[in-house]
Amino acid sequence: ARRYKIAVIPGDGIGPETIGASLEILQALQETLGSFQIEYTHLDWSSDRYFAQGKYLPDDWMTVLKPHDAIFFGAVGHPKVPDHISLWELLLPIRQRFQQYANLRPTRIMRGVDSPLKNISPESLDWMLVRENTEGEYAGQGGRTHIGQPWEVGTELAIFTRQGIERIFRFAYQIAESRSKKHLTFVTKSNAQRSGMVLWDEVAWQIAAEFPHVKTEKMLVDAMTVRMVHKPESLDTIVATNLHADILSDLAAAIAGSIGIAPASSIDPTRQYPSTFESVHGSAPDIAGRGIANPIATMWAGVEMLRWLGEEVAADAWMKAIEDVCAEGVLTPDLGGKEDTRGVTDAIRAKVIKNAK
Amino acid sequence: ARRYKIAVIPGDGIGPETIGASLEILQALQETLGSFQIEYTHLDWSSDRYFAQGKYLPDDWMTVLKPHDAIFFGAVGHPKVPDHISLWELLLPIRQRFQQYANLRPTRIMRGVDSPLKNISPESLDWMLVRENTEGEYAGQGGRTHIGQPWEVGTELAIFTRQGIERIFRFAYQIAESRSKKHLTFVTKSNAQRSGMVLWDEVAWQIAAEFPHVKTEKMLVDAMTVRMVHKPESLDTIVATNLHADILSDLAAAIAGSIGIAPASSIDPTRQYPSTFESVHGSAPDIAGRGIANPIATMWAGVEMLRWLGEEVAADAWMKAIEDVCAEGVLTPDLGGKEDTRGVTDAIRAKVIKNAK
Ligand SMILES: CC(C)[C@H](C(=O)O)[C@@H](O)C(=O)O
Ligand SMILES: CC(C)[C@H](C(=O)O)[C@@H](O)C(=O)O
Numbered sequence: 001a002r003r004y005k006i007a008v009i010p011g012d013g014i015g016p017e018t019i020g021a022s023l024e025i026l027q028a029l030q031e032t033l034g035s036f037q038i039e040y041t042h043l044d045w046s047s048d049r050y051f052a053q054g055k056y057l058p059d060d061w062m063t064v065l066k067p068h069d070a071i072f073f074g075a076v077g078h079p080k081v082p083d084h085i086s087l088w089e090l091l092l093p094i095r096q097r098f099q100q101y102a103n104l105r106p107t108r109i110m111r112g113v114d115s116p117l118k119n120i121s122p123e124s125l126d127w128m129l130v131r132e133n134t135e136g137e138y139a140g141q142g143g144r145t146h147i148g149q150p151w152e153v154g155t156e157l158a159i160f161t162r163q164g165i166e167r168i169f170r171f172a173y174q175i176a177e178s179r180s181k182k183h184l185t186f187v188t189k190s191n192a193q194r195s196g197m198v199l200w201d202e203v204a205w206q207i208a209a210e211f212p213h214v215k216t217e218k219m220l221v222d223a224m225t226v227r228m229v230h231k232p233e234s235l236d237t238i239v240a241t242n243l244h245a246d247i248l249s250d251l252a253a254a255i256a257g258s259i260g261i262a263p264a265s266s267i268d269p270t271r272q273y274p275s276t277f278e279s280v281h282g283s284a285p286d287i288a289g290r291g292i293a294n295p296i297a298t299m300w301a302g303v304e305m306l307r308w309l310g311e312e313v314a315a316d317a318w319m320k321a322i323e324d325v326c327a328e329g330v331l332t333p334d335l336g337g338k339e340d341t342r343g344v345t346d347a348i349r350a351k352v353i354k355n356a357k
Numbered sequence: 358a359r360r361y362k363i364a365v366i367p368g369d370g371i372g373p374e375t376i377g378a379s380l381e382i383l384q385a386l387q388e389t390l391g392s393f394q395i396e397y398t399h400l401d402w403s404s405d406r407y408f409a410q411g412k413y414l415p416d417d418w419m420t421v422l423k424p425h426d427a428i429f430f431g432a433v434g435h436p437k438v439p440d441h442i443s444l445w446e447l448l449l450p451i452r453q454r455f456q457q458y459a460n461l462r463p464t465r466i467m468r469g470v471d472s473p474l475k476n477i478s479p480e481s482l483d484w485m486l487v488r489e490n491t492e493g494e495y496a497g498q499g500g501r502t503h504i505g506q507p508w509e510v511g512t513e514l515a516i517f518t519r520q521g522i523e524r525i526f527r528f529a530y531q532i533a534e535s536r537s538k539k540h541l542t543f544v545t546k547s548n549a550q551r552s553g554m555v556l557w558d559e560v561a562w563q564i565a566a567e568f569p570h571v572k573t574e575k576m577l578v579d580a581m582t583v584r585m586v587h588k589p590e591s592l593d594t595i596v597a598t599n600l601h602a603d604i605l606s607d608l609a610a611a612i613a614g615s616i617g618i619a620p621a622s623s624i625d626p627t628r629q630y631p632s633t634f635e636s637v638h639g640s641a642p643d644i645a646g647r648g649i650a651n652p653i654a655t656m657w658a659g660v661e662m663l664r665w666l667g668e669e670v671a672a673d674a675w676m677k678a679i680e681d682v683c684a685e686g687v688l689t690p691d692l693g694g695k696e697d698t699r700g701v702t703d704a705i706r707a708k709v710i711k712n713a714k
Contacts, residue, residue, distance in 0.1 A: 083548030084555060092549070116586050118475050142515075142552030152519040154556035158499075162509040189600065191440030192449070195499030198441060199511035222607035225582070229473050229611040243546065247604060250579035254586040 002036040004309055007068040007274070011090070012047045013283025015074020017291070018298035021345040022072070025299060025321075028349050029306075029314045032356040036311055041068065045090060047078035056089040062097060070305050071276040074298065075283035088140065091278075096134050098273035100266035101164065102171045103131035104304070105249040105280065112326040113257035113335055117229065120255075124233040128179065129252055130172040131245030133266055135164045136196075138242040160196040160241075162203060169207035169239060171269050176214045176237035184208075185217045187224050187240035187248065200241065225251060253280055260294035260334045261326075263301035265308065277305040291340045294332040296322055299348065314356065321351035359393040361666055364425040364631070368447070369404045370640025372431020374648070375655035378702040379429070382656060382678075385706050386663075386671045389713040393668055398425065404435035404443060413446040419454060427662050428633040431655065432640035445497065448635075453491050455630035457623035458521065459528045460488035461661070462606040462637065469683035470614035470692055474586065477612075481590040485536065486609055487529040488602030490623055492521045493553075495599040517553040517598075519560060526564035526596060528626050533571045533594035541565075542574045544581050544597035544605065557598065582608060610637055617651035617691045618683075620658035622665065634662040648697045651689040653679055656705065671713065678708035 008023070010016035023040075030037060043064070050056050056076075058064065065071060076090045077083055094100070107129060109115050109122040142156040169186070176184040186204045190197040201218065208216040219227060221244045227235065228251055240248055253262035262280035279297030287293060299322055306315035330347045331337025339347075365380070367373035380397075387394060400421070407413050413433075415421065422428060433447045434440055451457070464486060466472050466479040499513035526543070533541040543561045547554040558575065565573040576584060578601045584592065585608055597605055610619035619637035636654030644650060656679055663672035687704045688694025696704075 077548075082555075084551035087548050088551060116475055117473050119473070137513075137546075138549050140551065142550065142554075144552050144556060150519055152556065154517045154519075154553035156494075156515040156517075156550045156553040158513040158515070160511045160513075162507055162511075189494075189603075191434075191444050192495050192600070192603070193499065193513045194441035194445060194497065195501050196511035196513040197499075198439075199501060199509065222603050223616075225604060225608035226611040226616055229586075229608065243549070246546075246549070246579050247582060251582035251586065251608065254583040259580075259583055 001034060002311075004036065004038045004069045005041065005067060006038050006305075007041045007043055007065050007071045009043045009045050009071060010074040011045070011076045011283065012078050012086075013075050013285045013288040014293035015076070015283055017288070017293045017341055018279065018295045019072065019074040021295035021341055022298050022302045024345060025318060025349055025352055026302060028352050029318060029356055032353050033314055036314065046076070047081055047086060050081065050086070050089070056086065057093065065094070065098070065274055068274045069309060071274050072302065072305060073276050073278035075279065075281070077283040077285070079285050092138065092140070094276055095266050098268055099134060099270070100268045100273065100275055101132065101134045101167055102267045102269055103133035103245070104265040104267060105129040105131060105245070105252065105262065107249075107252040107256050107262065109256050110261060110323060110326040112329055112331065113261065115255060115257050117232070117255055120232060125256060127235055127252060128175055128237045129245055129249050130168065130175060130237065130239040131249065132164065132168040132240070132242050135159055135161060136242035158196055160199055162199065165200055165203040166207060169204055170210075172237060172239035173207060173211040173214055177211060179236060181236040182213055183215045183217070183236040185219050185224075185235055185238050187219050187221050187238065187244050189221050189244070191220060221248070224248060228252065228255060249280060258294075258335055260332070261296040261300060263297055263304055265301065265304045267308070275308055277301040277308070291342060292333055293341050294334050295341050295345055296326070317352055317355035320355050321348045324351055358391060359668075361393065361395045361426045362398065362424060363395050364398045364400055364422050364428045366400045366402050366428060367431040368402070368433045368640065369435050369443075370432050370642045370645040371650035372433070372640055374645070374650045374698055375636065375652045376429065376431040378652035378698055379655045379659045381702060382675060382706055382709055383659060385709050386675060386713055389710050390671055393671065402447060403433070404438055407438065407443070407446070413443065414450065422451070422455070422631055425631045426666060428631050429659065429662060430633050430635040432636065432638070434640040434642070436642050449495065449497070451633055452623050455625055456491060456627070457625045457630065457632055458489065458491045458524055459624045459626055460490035460602070461622040461624060462486040462488060462602070462609065462619065464606075464609040464613050464619065466613050467618060467680060467683045469686055469688065470618065472612060472614050474589070474612060477589060482613060484592055484609060485532055485594045486602055486606050487525065487532060487594065487596040488606060489521065489525040489597070489599050492516055492518060493599035515553055517556055519556065522557055522560040523564060526561055527567075529594060529596035530564060530568040530571055534568060536593060538593040539570055540572045540574070540593040542576055542581075542592055542595050544576050544578050544595065544601050546578050546601070548577060578605070581605060585609065585612060606637060615651075615692055617689070618653040618657060620654055620661055622658065622661045624665070632665055634658040634665070648699060649690055650698050651691050652698050652702055653683070674709055674712035677712050678705045681708055
C-alpha cells in the first residue's frame with residue numbers, strides 16, 4: 001500500500017470537530033480500499049496552546065511540518081485573541097513560508113443545497129477560483145507612525161513581484177487549459193491602483209500569450225461581483241490577487257449556497273513544501289463544541305488532499321458520498337437541515353464504504 | 358428664486374447621453390416649480406479633450422470648479438486610454454483635492470426592477486453605503502522597481518490617517534443616527550492586514566462610543582459579501598474603506614437589480630469645496646451613442662444633488678417620477694425593458710411636471 005505522512009492541525013473552535021469527522025472518513029476509506037495508508041502527526045497548534053505557552057507555533061515548525069506529504073488544517077480564531085495575531089502566528093506563516101502560492105477554491109452548487117440566486121441551476125455554476133496566496137495585500141509590511149496622535153498614519157503595503165505574478169498565472173492557465181471551457185478571467189483594480197496592479201495586468205497578458213488555446217478576459221474587481229451575481233454561467237477559471245480572491249471566494253461560496261461547504265487548498269505546485277488543505281469558513285466559536293458544525297467544507301478539503309496525493313479513487317468515492325448525502329437532504333442546520341455533525345458524518349461514511357467497495 | 362451654479366462634466370461614452378437626459382428634467386423642474394434657478398458651466402473635460410489637447414483637466418481646474426455649488430458628472434473611460442490614466446487625470450483628482458471624503462451610495466430595490474436574489478422584497482433592502490473617498494487603497498503612492506526585469510517589484514501603498522478615518526466615521530454615524538434602524542456596520546480586513554486596518558478598527562470603536570444610540574457591528578469584508586447576499590435585511594448603514602466600499606457597492610447594486618440605476622455622491626461635508634454627483638456605472642463605450650443608455654443612475658445622482666442643495670421638493674418630485682416609471686415597466690434594455698433613453702426620459706419628465714405642480 002502507498003504510504004503518506006499527514007500533519008493534522010485541528011486548531012480552534014469547530015476545527016477539531018470537522019477535522020475529527022474527516023479523519024473518520026479517511027479511516028474508512030483506508031480500510032475499505034486497502035490501497036493506501038496514512039500516518040498522522042497530530043499537532044496541538046491552536047489558541048489553547050497560545051494561552052498555555054505564549055505561542056501558536058513552536059520555533060521549529062518548518063522542520064516539524066516539512067517531511068509531511070500534506071497538512072490537514074481545521075480553523076484558527078479565538079474570541080480572546082485579536083484575529084491579526086492568531087492568523088499571523090499560525091495560518092499565514094505556513095502559507096507564506098512554504099510558498100503555497102496557489103490557493104484553489106472550487107465552487108459548485110451541490111444538489112440539495114439551495115442557492116440564494118434565482119434562475120440558477122447546479123449545472124450553470126462551475127468555477128475554479130485561483131487565489132495568489134503569498135504576496136500582494138497580505139505581504140504584511142504596513143506600519144503605524146505617531147500612534148495615538150491626531151496625525152497618526154497607518155499603512156498597508158501590497159507587494160507584487162513579477163516572479164510571484166508569473167507563477168500564479170502559469171498555474172492558473174494550466175488549470176484553465178485542463179477544463180472543458182478553456183476560459184480564464186483575471187481580476188484587477190488597475191484603474192484605481194496604478195503601480196502594482198498595472199504590473200499584474202502586464203504579466204497577465206504576457207502569460208496569456210503562452211496559452212493561446214485559453215480565452216482570456218480581464219475584469220475589474222468591483223464589476224466582477226456584478227458578473228458573478230448576474231451571469232454566473234459566463235465564468236470558469238478565475239485568477240485574482242490575495243485580497244480580491246479572498247473577497248470573491250466568499251461571495252462565490254455564498255452564491256453556491258453556503259460558506260459551510262467551501263474548501264480551500266493552499267498549494268505549493270513545485271512540491272518542495274507540503275500543501276495545506278483547509279475550509280474557507282472560520283472557527284465559528286458561537287457553535288463550537290455543540291456538535292452541529294457542518295463538516296462538509298473540511299471533508300471537501302480532504303477530498304482535494306487525496307487528489308493532490310494522487311488517490312483519485314478514494315477522492316471520487318468521498319466526493320460522491322458528500323454529493324449524495326447533500327442531495328438526500330442530510331444537512332446540518334446552517335444548510336436548513338436537521339442533522340448534527342455526527343449524523344452527516346455517519347451518512348457520508350456509510351456511502352463512502354459502499355462507493356469504495 | 359434661489360440660484361445655484363453647477364459645473365457639468367458629461368465626460369465620455371454614455372456620460373453625455375445620461376447627463377443630457379438629466380438636464381432636461383432639471384429644466385422641467387425649474388420651470389414648473391419656479392423656486393430655483395440653475396446657472397450651468399458646461400465643461401468638455403473628457404477623453405476627446407485629452408486626444409486634442411493632451412490633458413483631461415486644465416491646469417486651473419480647481420479655480421474653475423471652486424465657485425460652483427455642485428459638480429454634475431457623467432462618466433470617464435475610453436477604450437484607447439488606459440483606465441488608470443483617464444481616472445487619475447479626471448475623476449480621482451477631483452475627489453481627492455476637493456476633500457470629497459464621503460462617497461454615498463444609497464441602495465434600494467426599485468419596484469419594477471428585478472433583484473437576482475430569491476426571497477427578497479423591495480422592503481427588505483434599504484442600505485446606505487458610506488465609502489471613504491480620499492485615502493486608503495486609492496492613495497496612489499505605489500511604485501515599480503526593476504521594471505521589466507524578472508525580479509521586478511510593484512507596490513500599492515494604502516494610507517489611512519486617524520483624521521481621515523475619524524471624519525468618515527463621524528459622518529457615517531450621523532447618517533446612521535438619522536435613519537430609523539440606527540444600525541451601523543463597519544467593514545474591515547484587520548485579520549490579514551494588521552497595521553492600517555487595525556487603526557481603522559480602533560478609530561471605529563472610538564467614534565462608536567460617541568454615538569451610543571447607534572448599534573455598531575464589525576464585519577470582515579469577505580464575510581460581508583456573504584451577509585449581503587444571505588441576509589440583506591439585516592444591514593442598514595455600512596461604512597468601508599475606499600476599495601472595500603468600491604467592491605461592496607457594485608455588489609449592492611447587483612443585488613438591487615442593476616448597476617444601471619446606482620448613484621454616487623462624492624461629498625465634502627464641510628462644504629468648503631463643491632461636491633460631485635455621478636453614477637456608479639462607467640462610460641459603457643459599447644453602447645455609447647446608440648441612444649439606449651439607462652439614464653436612471655445619473656438622474657438619481659441628480660436627485661441627490663438637489664437634496665444636497667436643499668431643494669427637497671424638487672428632489673422628491675424627481676425621485677417619485679423615477680420610481681413610478683420603473684414600477685410601470687418603462688425601462689431600458691439593461692433592465693429587461695424595451696424603451697430607449699428618450700422614452701424613459703420623456704416618461705420621467707411627464708411625471709416630474711405632474712408631481713411638481
Ligand atoms: C482567516 C483569514 C486570514 C483568511 C484569509 O483572509 O485569507 C480566510 O478568510 C480565508 O479566506 O482563508
Ligand atoms: C472608475 C473607478 C475609478 C471608480 C472607483 O473605483 O472608485 C468607480 O468604480 C466607482 O466606484 O466610482
